[in-house]
Amino acid sequence: MSGYRFDSIDKLVNTQDGFISRELFVDSDIYKAELEKIFTRAWLMVGHESLVPNPGDFYTSRMGEESVILCRDKAGIIHVFLNSCRHRGMKVCRYESGNTSLFTCPYHSWTYTTDGRLQGVPLYKSLYDGVLDREANSLVSVAKLANYKGTIWATWDPEAPDFLTYLGDAKIHLDQALDCRDGREGGSEVIGVHKWIFPANWKFASENFLGDTYHNPSHRSVDLIGIGPSAASGKKGRRDDELAVAQHVWVSFPVGHGVHSAIQPEQNQYVESFLDNPVLEEYFRHCYEERKRRLGDGARLLPFVGTIFPNTSYHGRQPRGLCAWHPHSPTSTEAWRFFLVDKDAPQEVKDYLRHYYMRYSGPAGMTEQDDLENWLYATSASMGTVARRYPFNYQQSLGAYTSDHPLGGDVSLQVTEQIARGYYNGWAAFMRNASWDEITGGDRKGAARHAAE
Ligand code: FES
Ligand code: FE
Incomplete structure (x- = not known):
């Protein structure tokens, strides 16, 4: 049983003013308490x-x-x-x-x-x-x-709500990562798993994938060659132009889930871009037309990234897949990346995507290295006695969201740390043993009462 002072959790997580203590990312008692309070309860x-x-x-x-x-x-x-x-x-x-x-x-x-x-x-x-x-x-x-659509989820808590209740309105965003590109439900398979250990706290990765679009300058070099995560690429192309006119949304859900997606305008367009490979181009264009036929207006939703609390993230488009950020120690995480393709895609498409994923993600991938460098230096720089006195700043776009949007959750239409604030509210609820009703938003009064205390 960890001896951590649970009465001080709310002092460590002050999402109203926008401050999170660095202790969450380095302290061994907090880490032990997370294993007990979060990882034995959450899905x-x-x-x-x-x-x-x-x-x-x-x-x-x-x-x-x-x-x-x-x-x-x-x-x-x-x-x-x-x-x-x-x-x-x-x-x-x-x-x-x-x-x-x-x-x-x-x-x-x-x-x-x-x-x-x-x-x-x-x-x-x-x-x-x-x-x-x-x-x-x-x-x-x-x-x-x-x-759930081929992905296997589990919890040690017999009192936990069923998985769909836990997922809540984050479902339609995760669906986009799990369903076939042509809009059929499920039908994906894992074509490879990358595993590696990096010296940073597991929450750095989980938080980044909530939709930390603000960090895109980290990926400037890959953006310049056209494979980065930013829609505002240095190498302008059709995909960039079409994504630029989409309405980007950052959504924070109960439990602590958060996503970054985009809604295309009425005249939604095919936006994958594999101009160097006609087979890929043809395959994805066909999938897009099928998806539009099946989903109609629903095909306008484009998923980018998201995190299902506490430590499962997804990439909704290419490289499509799931990431589990397994805790190893307060300052060490084992990353597992599961890459997904449509099970019935032509072999040439699968081979192309496998190479694309390896080039993009994983320990040797061009994009992942940028993120890892940020997380591991932020962790080591936060371990000092003096550094630990100063909390991280989470004041970006404070209050700039609506809770009255068809997507559910708290929706921001601008780059925001609201999704991170929501994530740490979820974290704090687990750490103080909140009821499942309060965690999933079923007990909104309880959550509000707590926020006011
Ligand atoms: Fe003895 Fe398994 S049989 S430890
Ligand atoms: Fe990144």
Whole structure:
């Protein structure tokens, strides 16, 4: 149990005036409390069903600092278990992925079936008969699991609301990252996962992907060659012109989710740009026409980035995919990037996108390096005794949002830190053990009462 002073959480997070203490990004007691208060309650993204397509397939993942096994059992049902033997805690699965009929613990050889049941216990009759309850010694399962359009989410909290309630109005933005480019629901697959560790607090990454459009100058060099995240590229093209006339929105949702999307004008246009590859151009243009036919007005919404609280982010367009920012220590994070493509896209499209993703993202990607440099220097520069006295400034576009917009949430029509302020309000609610009603916005009076205190 962390000894952190929970009565001081609201002093650390002052979103009304726009200040967040640096302690959130470096303090080890706060970090321990986050593992306990946030990562054992919130819905966390564990992986994707395409990583375990066949019975017996498994993929080891993480929830907070803990190793978990994402597994499809013999009957085809997906489970998520704690990767720790009930006997002395050894990891029952030491591989990243594979296929098995049993998980055999390397220590004393207890074996578990792919649906988590304890099956084999050496010398069971002579040493345990009548005492050992196999059922009670199954692998520890998550309390709730959701397969949302192929992505697998889980929580350890049996009281947690269902996943869609947790997601709230952030759903339509996340959908844009998960659905096929032609507007069909789901239908995506993971074509690769990048994993690496970087020396910065996990919230730097989560916050950046809420929609920190303000940081785009960091990517000036990639913008100049036309693969950066900014719509205002130095290399002007059709995509830039069309994005420039779209209405950009930054939306903060209950729980702490935040997104940056854009709404195209009535005469919405195809805006992917793969001018150097006619197959890609043709594929995406076809997808766009299909999407427009299926979704009508809904096709006007263009997703950029977002974070589903606490640590799952997405890129809605290219490079399309999900990022899990796994906490490792107060000042160290393990990044996992899952790259998505339409499952039934032509192989040439998948190959092109795989290369594009590697060039753009990941530890060697041209864009990701810019962000990593910012986060790791900001972390190390915030660790000093003097530096820690001075909170970070979050006053950008203070109060400049509307809560009365068809997209739901608090909507800003200008670059804003409102999404970050909303994220840290969510963070503070988890850290002071707020009720689920208050966290999801069901208890708006409770949240308002707390804000006024
Ligand atoms: Fe797994 Fe002993 S720790 S069988
Ligand atoms: Fe960036």
